[in-house]
Amino acid sequence: MRRMRSLRLKVNGDEVEVGAPDHWTLLEVLRYRLGLIGSKQGCDKGDCGACTVLVDGAPVLSCLTLAALAEGREVTTIEGLMPAHVARGGAGADPVQDAFDRCGALQCGFCQPGMMLSARALLDRTPFPTREEIQQALAGNLCRCTGYTQIFQAVEQVAAEAAGIEPAEPTWATYREAGQQPSPRARGVKGEDA
Amino acid sequence: MLRLPRFALERPRTVAEAVALLADPDREALLVAGGTDLLPNMKHGLFEPDVLVSLEDVDELRAVEVDADGWLSIGAMTTLADVAADERVVARAPALAQAVSLISGPQLRTMGTLGGNVMLDTRCQWYNQTYFWRKSLGFCLKKDGTVCHVVAGGRKCVAAASNDSAPALMSLSALVDVEGPEGRRTLPVDDLWLADGIWNKKLGKGEVLVRVRVPPQAAGHRGAYGKLRDRGSIDFPLLGVAARLDVGDDGAVADADLVAVALAARPVRVRGARERLVGARPGEASFREAVEAVADEAHRRLTPLENVPGDAEYRAAMVPVYVRRTLLAAAEGAGPVHHL
Amino acid sequence: MAARDNHGTGAPWDDAFRVVGQPLRKVDGLAKATGQALYADDVQLPGMLHAKILRSPHAHARIVSIDASAALALPGVHAVITGADLPIRYGVIPWTPDENALAVDKVRFVGDEVAAVAAVDEDTANAALDAIEVEYEPLHAFLDPREALATPEPQIHADIRGKPVRGNVSKHVELEFGDVEAALAGADLVLEGEYSFHGSTHAPIEPHCAVAQVSADGLLTLWSSTQITHYVHRALAQVLELAPERIRVIQPCLGGAFGGKSDPFALEFCVALLAQRTGRPVKMLWTREEVFYAHRGRHPMQMQYRCGAKSNGRITGVDARILIDGGSYSSFGLVTTYYSGQLLTGPYDFPSYRFDSTRVFTNKPPCGPKRGHGSVQPRFAFEVQFDEVAERLGIDPIEIRRVNFQGDDTQTVNGQRITSNGFLRCLDLVEEASGWKQRRGQLPYGRGLGVAGSMYISGTNYPVYPNDMPQAGIQLKLDRSGVVTVFTGGNDIGQGSNTVVRSIVAEELGVAYDHVRVVAADTDLCPVDLGAYSSRITFMVGNATIDACRKLRHQIVTALAEAWEVDPRRIRLMEGRAFDVEDPDRTVPTREAFQVAEARFDTLGSTGSYNTPQLGGDYRGGTIGASPAYSFTAHVVEVDVDVETGIVRVPAAWCAHDCGRALNPTLVAGQIEGSTYMGLAEALLEEHGVNRFGLHRGPSLLDYRMPTSLDVGDIHAMIVESVDPEGPYGAKEAGEGPLHGSIPALANAIHDAIGVRLRHLPFTPGTVLRALRDQGGKGEGAAVGSTAAATSKREAR
The missing domain is CATH 3.30.365.10 (Aldehyde oxidase/xanthine dehydrogenase, molybdopterin binding domain)
Incomplete structure (x- = not known):
């Protein structure tokens, strides 16, 4: 019954050969055989989406994909986005990664490799998604830090920049000035520095 | 990480090869399609096969076709995402397209298959748990134990059919083609189910679900699916309702069907719904009254148990609401009915 | 280093901030975005073993016997440990040490840790858990806090730190400020109501994980998904009876916490001891189920409130009576019990206030500090x-x-x-x-x-243990390349505290934002900070950072003023350059300014710290x-x-x-x-x-x-x-x-x-x-x- 398979996988454009038992998932092979630790494990069993990778361009859960069944498919992990962007003539991170960083969408960052891959796949098929389409496309990726707002803004910013339009301003920026309040110190009350 | 138990993986290329692998008397084999139900269940120690027979490479199971007689045929390995997006499915079987579009989340619809959802294991809050968890309370009737924690003293497992596709297919009078050691056979999807939560299908151990066939629907066919769940995504149904209304040329309902899921071990047809709805005219008061009567009837007949997580009393209260809303959505050519 | 330095609240250079207040990128954002960031489970060491924990299936039971011989005999199993191996009790609050890494004598909730195994892989470790025989004698389990309050026996904890526990009461606090009854009597309206709050948990997407390695000369290194590196360091020393200088604790990137990683946890002690016993690195990654058992989440509370008000809406008094369901251990419960009353007295003026809060033990996963603790x-x-x-x-x-x-x-x-x-x-x-x-x-x-x-x-x-040392410390190192490296004990748990530190340094020393490196939460490298809890890091580590920067800034400005022969007050450090404000053409990159200062003062570095002023009633x-x-x-x-x-x-x-x-x-x-x-x-x-x-x-x-x-x-x-x-x-x-x-x-x-x-x-x-x-x-x-x-x-x- 114990069987080790030699798998030929195509990961981030590279053909790699790796040995793994049949009961190993793609996530385990990526993380613990290939060292592609960007794919995360959050829930053990397909409930959270942290392990999302692209298989033939579509987001799937690598924790519920048997590694052997990924043979013959194109697997893209989070580590594959920047090299692909550079290979297309871009500089630095993929625009999705860059926008997530700029917009504050990466707090703990643990769910975000999966989230960004879902977002990348969405933008590949729908370059100018509505908020509703973004929400639908990311509905299999749980985030615990952001409340999703800055994630939505990041995806919208990628689309806006691609279209050459100004991205919408976050609420805090609109109310920035209204929120300024002089301190008690400035008004000359006690609490002064020693 | 929660681990899969060891098994050997087989990758047949034809249904016949798969059937042969399942028939091997020396090795316990299970079919795996998308793996989105079976693999979590295996991680929970609910299944420990020697062999997993993957249908991934069986190309004949993937086609969606409409034949000359208007039958819509969907191969068992067609992904849920493909089913939901297929214009032929949307046009000919709207309740099915709607139901499938609400299964779990985007990744699982890309991975999961229609065949896998039809064959979904029943679910229960006392069953879909880890081995440690289940062992801590002495297991249950469905797996490894003798006691039912849902029904005190219960001898029959009441784990709930939780597949959104099932009521939709029943409302469409679909057929399923299966292949086993004895060859192929066809049965109405209605006849697929048993009222036994331990294993609620009548398929034999060695049989493979090949495809689902939806008969041509009446010209005035309208269908919808309603799903109650806590979140807008990911969750299994707390209640699912599929409705079919065939509206005749005269504007009156000529035929109708109503089937619910996530209540008992098998999907449940609401008896009397057809009789009450036939003859009523959508858009007129008679229809609204008929719908109310069906909703009341469903409320009386359908009693959710505390099998799936959450508040059974609340789910009971939602039966008439979801029945009514789904019927009204069907009549308007709308749906799905979902809280978002 | 005192209660508060005198660095003021304004911009360090002239009127405007250059970095602070800008919506800048996080110091670790692109590393996280590209998958380069390393989290605890990403630590892979040569020869590493995998550990698993056996947990109690009973909510409350006495352990009669544990037999691990069959587990130890399995091929690939390297060590099995039980409560007898880690008998010293600990707790994040030093007044209430009531936890053992592995249960000693009894278990207190379903999921309580009983034994741990290290094996060649996770499958083997799991098989070993199945082979451990534990005999339990079940005890009455309290699931309802009211029952636990009313029923002194059986006790969930008999004594804590040598002091007998009263029944199943974990903590009782009753405080009154002003005369509440009189205030309510004088009100035009008094409302009385019962409220309840259910339990909830943090559920960070990253499950808890720890890796331990012991060097040949006995130095223990622990990588852990913790938000309190310093307290874990102390707890390891105490429980393992190891001198603190033999221990290094490192918090890698953390995949969310929200208070759920602010206690020392069983896995940290277990991997450490298993690494000592086996001479090999040991990793333990909890399953999602185990994270739910570890809990430390929001305390369920049953609350009665009375509020009196005048007809113009002014509050006259507030009276609260609160029953807190603590679950099976103390955790931060002593503080929770105080917080349940102490933190309500703003933003409204309460002329009088009373609260009476009681935390009880129950046989459920232990509650603790979830975001907005208590x-x-x-x-x-x-x-x-x-x-x-x-x-x-x-x-x-x-x-x-x-x-x-x-x-x-x-x-x-x-x-x-x-x-x-x-x-x-x-x-x-x-x-x-x-x-x-x-x-x-x-x-x-x-x-x-x-x-x-x-x-x-x-x-x-x-501070959770009384001491006169600072709550937060910072160390700065200036490099001739122009890079500033900041060492902070602060735990960045995703909230961005390392980015705050970077921003302050860039503002103070005028260096380019990306010339600042942050090394954080490594007890060998970084000065102590108490950790990411009570919303303290930006405030305290931020103040310490300014403190450290001002010392260096003084040296740089002095050296440059001497070199340029101008009044030091004319020197500015801004946006990667040093210049003379009265002769802006006289300018060098901050790198060169550092070199001038290094030549003048020798190797450049500084420390800064923060401690709170004397506060409180x-x-x-x-x-x-x-x-x-x-x-x-x-x-x-x-x-x-x-x-x-x-x-x-x-x-x-x-x-x-x-x-x-x-x-x-x-x-x-x-x-x-x-x-x-x-x-x-x-x-x-x-x-x-x-x-x-x-x-x-x-x-x-x-x-x-x-x-x-x-x-x-x-x-x-x-x-x-x-x-x-x-x-x-x-x-x-x-x-x-x-x-x-x-x-x-x-x-x-x-x-x-x-x-x-x-x-x-x-x-x-x-x-x-x-x-x-x-x-x-x-x-x-x-x-x-x-x-x-x-x-x-x-x-x-």
């Missing part, structure tokens, strides 16, 4: 009752909050010093942005708006909850209630939060949005509870219903900057305060929408429907001596 539950109860006071008195709910505003530069009834207080501005912003004046009362039945206010601490001057417990500065928040929540299904949707929520100066508004907005989301989530969808067997009802991310992207509405974050005299450049906390008001504002919005007062969380659809059904009945908030008639929205329309 004060989210009472805030819910009070703000809902206060809303009802407004309703009874016919006062606009925002207006009554204005009327009772305590002001800034003041003191609370329980002796806490309030410095800056931007609460009124917070109210103004949420009122305006939500369209409150135009829309409230004009929305159709089923839709409504609700408001709530709150306050929270920016750290506390109560002069009574037992008066320092718990005493913070150098408080944040203030106002929420308006809009709801859309489907009265047929009871499903409550939140199309929009507005949160204005006074965080003092916003050092990075993108990060502040992220904290406001994440907090508001988390509060609404636990109110509407989430529940951490046990079934009749004491088993967690659904320890998975399927059954624990965290919102998906489809379950959130628009969350509008607004920042109020009431520059605080105590904070770094005037900054205060932002990570926990903005959770509090979201829940009562939701409850108040539901009342506005459908006329039903919900006093018991969670607001599941079933609860809402039952409340609607019972609407005609007399509510619990029955007025005593009411002078105003209640009008429900239904009647009003």
Whole structure:
């Protein structure tokens, strides 16, 4: 019954050969055989989406994909986005990664490799998604830090920049000035520095 | 990480090869399609096969076709995402397209298959748990134990059919083609189910679900699916309702069907719904009254148990609401009915 | 290094900030975005073993015997340890050490740790767990806190730190400020009500993980997904009886915490001991189920409140009685019990106040500090009752909050010093942005708006172990390349504290933002910081960072002034350059300025630190909850209630939060949005509870219903900057305060929408429907001596 398979996988454009038992998932092979630790494990069993990778361009859960069944498919992990962007003539991170960083969408960052891959796949098929389409496309990726707002803004910013339009301003920026309040110190009350 | 138990993986290329692998008397084999139900269940120690027979490479199971007689045929390995997006499915079987579009989340619809959802294991809050968890309370009737924690003293497992596709297919009078050691056979999807939560299908151990066939629907066919769940995504149904209304040329309902899921071990047809709805005219008061009567009837007949997580009393209260809303959505050519 | 340095709240160079206040990238953002960031489970060491824990299947039982011989005999199993191997008890609060890494003599909840195995892989370790034989003698399990309070036997804990426990009472605090009974007697309206708050948990997406390695000469290194490196360091030394200098604790990138990783946990001790026993690195990664058992989440509370008010809306007194369900261990429970009362005394002026809080042990996963530790539950109860006071008195709910505003530069009834207080501005912003004046009362039945206010601490001057050393330390190293490396013990748990440190250094030393490297949360490399809890890091580490920078800045400026032969006051360090403000052509890159300074003063480095001033009331417990500065928040929540299904949707929520100066508004907005989301989530969808067997009802991310992207509405974050005299450049906390008001504002919005007062969380659809059904009945908030008639929205329309 114990069987080790030699798998030929195509990961981030590279053909790699790796040995793994049949009961190993793609996530385990990526993380613990290939060292592609960007794919995360959050829930053990397909409930959270942290392990999302692209298989033939579509987001799937690598924790519920048997590694052997990924043979013959194109697997893209989070580590594959920047090299692909550079290979297309871009500089630095993929625009999705860059926008997530700029917009504050990466707090703990643990769910975000999966989230960004879902977002990348969405933008590949729908370059100018509505908020509703973004929400639908990311509905299999749980985030615990952001409340999703800055994630939505990041995806919208990628689309806006691609279209050459100004991205919408976050609420805090609109109310920035209204929120300024002089301190008690400035008004000359006690609490002064020693 | 929660681990899969060891098994050997087989990758047949034809249904016949798969059937042969399942028939091997020396090795316990299970079919795996998308793996989105079976693999979590295996991680929970609910299944420990020697062999997993993957249908991934069986190309004949993937086609969606409409034949000359208007039958819509969907191969068992067609992904849920493909089913939901297929214009032929949307046009000919709207309740099915709607139901499938609400299964779990985007990744699982890309991975999961229609065949896998039809064959979904029943679910229960006392069953879909880890081995440690289940062992801590002495297991249950469905797996490894003798006691039912849902029904005190219960001898029959009441784990709930939780597949959104099932009521939709029943409302469409679909057929399923299966292949086993004895060859192929066809049965109405209605006849697929048993009222036994331990294993609620009548398929034999060695049989493979090949495809689902939806008969041509009446010209005035309208269908919808309603799903109650806590979140807008990911969750299994707390209640699912599929409705079919065939509206005749005269504007009156000529035929109708109503089937619910996530209540008992098998999907449940609401008896009397057809009789009450036939003859009523959508858009007129008679229809609204008929719908109310069906909703009341469903409320009386359908009693959710505390099998799936959450508040059974609340789910009971939602039966008439979801029945009514789904019927009204069907009549308007709308749906799905979902809280978002 | 004193209570507070004298660096002021203004920009370090002239009038304007160059870095602070900008929405800049995070120091680790691109590493996280590209998959390069390393988290605990990403640590892979040669020859590493994998460890697993055997857990109790009983909620309460005596351990009769443990036989691990069969497990040890399995091929590939390298070690098995039990409670006998780690007999020393610990606890994050040194007054209540009641935990063992592995159970000694008895188990106290389903999931309590009993034994640990290290094996060649996880499958083998799991097989070994199955082979361990444990005989238990079950004891009566307490699942209901009221029963635990009323029933002294069997005791869940007999004694803690040598002191006998009274029955099953974990902690009791009763404090009164002013004469509450007299104040209530003098009120025009007194409301009395019962409220309850259910359990919820943090559920960070990263499960707990720890890796230990022991060098040939006995040095122990632990990588752990912890938010309290320093306390883990201390606890390891204590439990392993190892000198602290033999231990190094490192927090890699952390995949979320929210208070759920702020205790020392069994896995940290187990991997350490197993690494010692086997001579090999050992990793333990918990399953999601185990994370639910580790818990330390929100304490369920049953609360009775009385609130007296004058007819003009002014509060006369508040009286609270609270029963806290602590679960099976103390954790932070001593502090929780104080916080349940101590943190309610703002932003409103309470002329008198009393609380009586009792935390009991039960045989459930231990509760602890979840975001907004201890004060989210009472805030819910009070703000809902206060809303009802407004309703009874016919006062606009925002207006009554204005009327009772305590002001800034003041003191609370329980002796806490309030410095800056931007609460009124917070109210103004949420009122305006939500369209409150135009829309409230004009929305159709089923839709409504609700408001709530709150306050929270920016750290506390109560370090969990008494000492006179600083709470936060910083070390700076300047390199000839122009790079500044900052060493901080602060735990960046995703909130961005390392980015705050980077921003301050770039501002102070005028170096380019990306010339600042941050090395954090490594006990060998970094000066001590107490950790990421009580919303203390930006405030305390931020102040320490300024302190360290000013020392170096002085050296650089002095050296440059000497070299240029100008008055040092003419030197500026800004945006990567040093220049003479009166002769701007005289300029060098900061790199060269560093070199000049290094030549003048030798190798450049500095330290900085922060400790809190003496604060708090002069009574037992008066320092718990005493913070150098408080944040203030106002929420308006809009709801859309489907009265047929009871499903409550939140199309929009507005949160204005006074965080003092916003050092990075993108990060502040992220904290406001994440907090508001988390509060609404636990109110509407989430529940951490046990079934009749004491088993967690659904320890998975399927059954624990965290919102998906489809379950959130628009969350509008607004920042109020009431520059605080105590904070770094005037900054205060932002990570926990903005959770509090979201829940009562939701409850108040539901009342506005459908006329039903919900006093018991969670607001599941079933609860809402039952409340609607019972609407005609007399509510619990029955007025005593009411002078105003209640009008429900239904009647009003």
